[in-house]
Amino acid sequence: MTIRIGCGSGGAPDLVGPAEDLAWRGRLDYLCFEALAERTLALGHVARRNGAPGYSPKLEARLRAVLPHCAAQGTRILTNMGAADPAGAGAATAALARDLGVRLRIAVVHGDDVLPLIGPDTLLPETGGTVAGFGRTPIAANAYIGHEAMARALAEGADVVIAGRVSDSSLFLAPIVHDLGLAPDDWTMLARGALVGHLLECSTQITGGYFADPGYKEVPGLDDLAFPLAEVAPDGSAVIAKLPGTGGCITPLTVKEQLLYEVHDPTAYLTPDVTADFSTVTIAQVGPDRVQVAGASGRARPDRLKALxxxxxxxxxxxxxxxxxxxxxxxxxxxxxxxxxxxxxxxxxxxxxxxxxxxxxxxxxxxxxxxxxxxxxxxxxxxxxxxxxxxxxxxxxxxxxxxxxxxxxxxxxxxxxxxxxxxxxxxxxxxxxxxxxxxxx
CATH class of the missing domain: 3.30.70.1150 (ACT-like. Chain A, domain 2)
Known part of the structure; x- marks a missing residue:
């Protein structure tokens, strides 16, 4: 059994077209939209304070483009486009589905809102002080939650799962955990799933977008750059690929750059799901624009969750x-x-x-x-x-x-x-x- 997971976005500014192409031609089991940087979540809170929706402004455009294809092919969607307003995003998705005549079972994930847990004595490690000492009023707080609620939603029949501040890689890990039936303490397999998520989460960075540097690292077809997909095997290994006829490239070098992106310690990459060790990963070209990754290992997840x-x-x-x-x-x-x-x-x-x-x-x-x-x-x-x-x-x-x-x-x-x-x-x-x-x- 191979699980086909596509990346529909790697951030708020990503284009809609490549996601629609994946939904139409990718023969996907799952399509994941990652859309939250820290700045993006903060903008969601600003929007809510001004009376506007706090979810991703591109939610409707993205889902309108892919829902008909996904519904017809049985592709299930997971996203953190709920941002500062998951409930609002769920309602908007339901309204869009009704407008399109698509029948959906939508799950909305709650729990990342942790403002009630923030008090004057809450420590802020980057300042060395406390919330009270920061001298400003807290208006929101969101924890980076892991894959568990999303995997539970899939097990209970969700066609679309909408969350707020779910960790980037957790979006992609949730369907792997669900389809492979992973135990909550199978740290090795969780690390391999987290690796897949980490490689896919930034969309075109792994297909050559952020990699491109004229004269040093040439990338063809940047004007038609593809979003990536992963073919995940039962042992947790995966082939990172793109659709035929699309721009960009997937090579061991693009994969290595993304592997190390935002990873301070490759032997102890902390996520809400697992402490992953990427130092044991092997990377091999197995075909044109097809790179296999395998061999990640892991150990117990952190006892604490990061919150913003x-x-x-x-x-x-x-x-x-x-x-x-x-x-x-x-x-x-x-x-x-x-x-x-x-x-x-x-x-x-x-x-x-x-x-x-x-x-x-x-x-x-x-x-x-x-x-x-x-x-x-x-x-x-x-x-x-x-x-x-x-x-x-x-x-x-x-x-x-x-x-x-x-x-x-x-x-x-x-x-x-x-x-x-x-x-x-x-x-x-x-x-x-x-x-x-x-x-x-």
Missing amino acids: VAFDGGWLAEGGIGYAGPGAADRARLAADIIRSRMMRRHGFQGELRLDLVGLSSLHATAGPTEADSQDVRLRGALRSPDRRWADLLLEEIEALWMGGPAGGGGYRGTVVPTVITQPTYIPRADVPTRLTWIET
């Missing part, structure tokens, strides 16, 4: 104006000096003001380029404040550079948006029970 605490971050202002031609860098530096002086000296702003010269190594915040100064430089200014007037004032000052100098400024853009700030913490696993609710269409 979201705090009210106030207002974020970001504005920019461009300078071009000879002397552009000097004019942009002068513009930055003007903004700094007016915000700090004239207006008395005491917070952190970020001023970057985009085009002069701004991403690394270095002193400047190693070659001749660019003739295309953009001043970017940003600040965060609980008081919106400071956010509006920064944009007003940047826009005023258009007329107030230096010479040649143009192309002003600016936005003010509400934000959240996130910090990780850890919660005992026993304090985070999960449950399912059901919707029939």
Whole structure:
């Protein structure tokens, strides 16, 4: 028995087309949509605070594209597109299914919302202090839960399983656990399933997208880049592949890069499901765009779950104006000096003001380029404040550079948006029970 699992997305911005192609031609048993980065979940909480849905904005587009194919072929769907609002995502999925005339049994996973467990004395390891010491109000907290509730939903007949902050690899591990009947302490097999999930979870990173680097690592057909699928064998080994006729490539090198992606210690990769050891993994090309992975091992999962605490971050202002031609860098530096002086000296702003010269190594915040100064430089200014007037004032000052100098400024853009700030913490696993609710269409 081979389990065919496809990746329908590896993040919120992913395209819809490759997922539809997989649903149509992939002969899949399961299609998993991973859509939650920490930033994405935080944006879900911002949306809910503003009265909008807290689930993925692409939920409807993605499911509308694949549901008819999946329903016709018996492909089951798992996703964490529920984000900050799994219940809302479940209701929206049911409404879409009824609109499409598709009969579904939908399971919604609850339990990742752990805000009631966050108190003033909760430790924030990255700050070395506590929630109280952080000086901001917690507005949400979500634990990274594992595969168990999703596997239980599959066992109880779910066609679609929708969750919030389920760990990325757990989405793909759940169907492996269900189909192979894995024991909850079969650490070796759980590690092999987690490996499959880790390789698939970032979609096109393993088919050449993030791998591509012209002149060093060439990738064909990036304009038609495929999403990956895995053919999982009963021993937990798997072949990572893509559909014929699609762009990109799957090679031992693309697999190795993804294997090490975001893994601090390959001998002890901590997930909610298992402590995986990827140092024993073997990788072999077994055909065109087909790479076999095998040999992961594992040991007991951590006793605690990582959780992300979201705090009210106030207002974020970001504005920019461009300078071009000879002397552009000097004019942009002068513009930055003007903004700094007016915000700090004239207006008395005491917070952190970020001023970057985009085009002069701004991403690394270095002193400047190693070659001749660019003739295309953009001043970017940003600040965060609980008081919106400071956010509006920064944009007003940047826009005023258009007329107030230096010479040649143009192309002003600016936005003010509400934000959240996130910090990780850890919660005992026993304090985070999960449950399912059901919707029939």
